[in-house]
Amino acid sequence: MLASEREQLKAEINKMAKKFDYHRSGLIPVLQYVQNISRHISPESMQDIAEAFKIHPVEVQGVVSFYSFLSIERKGKFVVRLCRTISCDMAGKEAVANQLENELGIEFGETTDDGMFTLEFTNCLGMCDMGPAMLVNDDIHTRVTPEKVADIIDSYRNRFGAHVTHGEHA
Amino acid sequence: MPNKDKSTKFGSDRAPASSVVASVEVAKNEKDLGAMVAVSIDGNEIKVPFGTTILDAAKKLNIKIPTLCHHEDLKVAGVCRVCVVEVEGQRTLQAACAYPITSPMTIKTYSSKVRKARRHNLDLMLKHHVGECYSCFRNNNCELQSLAKEYGVDFYRFGHDTEPHHEIDRSSYSVVRDMNKCIQCRRCVRTCIDLQEVGVLEAVNRGPDLDIATFADMPLGEVVCINCGQCINRCPTGALRANDPSDEIWAAIEDPSKHVVIQTAPSPRAAIGECFGLPAGTSVTRELNTAMRRCGFDKVFDTNFTADLTIMEEATELLIRLKKALVDKEQVAFPQFTSCSPGWVKYLEHFYPEYIDCLSSCKSPQQMFGSIIKTWYAETAGIHPKDIVTVALMPCSAKKFECNRPEMQDSGYKDVDYGLTSRELAQMIQEAGLDLPNLPHSDFDDPIGEATGAGLIFGATGGVMEAALRTAVEIVTGVKTEKIFENLDIIPVRGFEGVKYMEIKVPAAGPVPPILSKALGGLKDFSFLKGATLKVAVAHGTANAKKIMEDIKAGGKFSECHFIEFMACPGGCLGGGGQPIPTSPEIREARTRAIYAEEKTLYSRKSHENPTIDRIYKEFLNDGPCGHKSHKLLHTHYIKRGNKIV
Known part of the structure; x- marks a missing residue:
């Protein structure tokens, strides 16, 4: 990250923290914001956030590492989260998982080299009657079949070309 | 924290969920309606104040509930589940340490369900506990x-x-x-x-x-x-x-070419007995001297001597700062902070680097000792400093870091070679097959074994301040300190209150003693301080230090202080990180009592009355406290570290 970008992000963090009256209950919204903007929460950002809330950086890290939707490592522009809980599993999640790995050329837990897609498993999405279910950023896809995988992935690839600056998402 | 008042329920203080959600305020007045709740624990009836935890209620009945994550000094966590008990009407077992009693209840602490659960929890912990006891x-x-x-x-x-x-x-x-x-x-x-x-x-x-x-x-x-x-x-x-250096120390002791010198801080002597089964608060100073000699240390010296020296230097530094501010009208950093606690020094370097000029430039007694040993002592004893190994017996783990600071080499060699904690020395004594409590008594070696009570009380919170005041007051007013403070006891700076504050009016102005005239630029007397009010404060534990620092930042009452003593550990050095385990408020109090009791027995209780101090300023540091030579050997500088680590 460029120094100027970091300064900008820091200013934004402080602005948000102020909105929450610097109370630590504002920590999660700020973390979600930073995650959205820079696709991860870097140790530098954690320090800035800790400073804004007057808590310790390691406490921020404790929160970040606790939640699956917050991450220290940089995620792809699109995070594909496939449900691995029992109903989706029985509805054929394995085949979808294989197809996803095939399509993106990565394994679960990895990010594509171009930084576009991250592949992850998730626990129940509450779509048990419409499995296998899959979440791409905030979009839910249900009754996913291996045949549909390519179309879904392509629709994201096409909608957001390489020219799209990060921070924008579906 | 900025908005504590607004957030009573969840608090901006960090607190584990259990202590926020489950804890209720314990009733203060027992006579209030509903203030007392009747409980039955294992068939024993007792009334406890509303909000008491099951654990505390059981303690009152002398019923032992095992604990592991619970600690008297710490907030409730309730994570280990070793203290689980059965509460009638509750489906699951409850953690006794985190369960507040708010209504009459019946509790069972040893049903088979409880025993089984505790055993299971232990078994789960033992699964991942890698390492063997031997x-x-x-x-x-x-x-x-x-x-x-x-x-x-x-x-x-x-x-x-x-x-x-x-x-x-x-x-x-x-x-x-x-x-x-x-x-x-x-x-x-x-x-x-x-x-x-x-x-x-x-x-x-x-x-x-x-x-x-x-x-x-x-x-x-x-x-x-x-x-x-x-x-x-x-x-x-x-x-x-x-980080245990005892192997290196044994090697140095066994090396005939090395002259191994140990200095002993005031706190270990009041605590090390605990490692040998003595009750907390048993002072074993003179048995310890014998033990260290039998372990093979060539000389056994007393860090209290350099504590006295620290007082001379630090009090002089304070007077110089006051003179600069009041007489020369220069900009000087106030308040002056003590620098004896290496934990506190590093805390300030990390979290308040902008106040680094307030920190006294005096080294801690440990480091002063090291440089005196490898210069003055080496000279008088005719031993080359490269052959001297200095070991510091300290109640402290931060002292190990301090002696390894790269700037601590003013004697031309590493001033203090090893920092040794009370626990590690106890181990060495055991290894040597010595039964510490029953050893014959012996005294410290000359010449650096002579120390006053002022040096001894460095071990307790408020001790440095009390010692400094005993000397500074006498120098400034020209009146014996006993005349101002009865029995030389300066009570307001003693005790376990987190932050202590005291004001002293300077009633008279004495002449500048010859030893200080050079440092104070030829000033004749202290009339510039007559009628002034000296404000001092004491904090122990860095959480309390933080309170004072935040107050200073906000321009509160502590920013008007002249001199503040900070100790990183709760209770001061007596509660240091190198002291015998376990620790609790009672144990620390017992150790403090031992120190203050021993202090009363010493021949003098004011640093400047130590004859060896007189001698060292005549023979060696002959340009006086804060003079050129003492600046070279006894003073240091600090690093602005900051708290950004990535």
């Missing part, structure tokens, strides 16, 4: 080990890992972290974040992946750790320990 420094003093014995663990129900899953972190000069032995009770986390407010350790990740980690998983030597070692004193197992 090779552990906590062998026989380990809370997990004694619980395993108490609950008759005879096999590992859930298995027992033998392959270490973590690398041992030896990056810090002071603290060694072996996370293989960690049982995730979070005592260190609560010590670091709540008790000390340093914030190095925290639980990261979730569920089976949970770890106690530093920020960005950096080694302990590279984070904002102040080396206070309070986490070591509170760890129930051997996951945290001090």
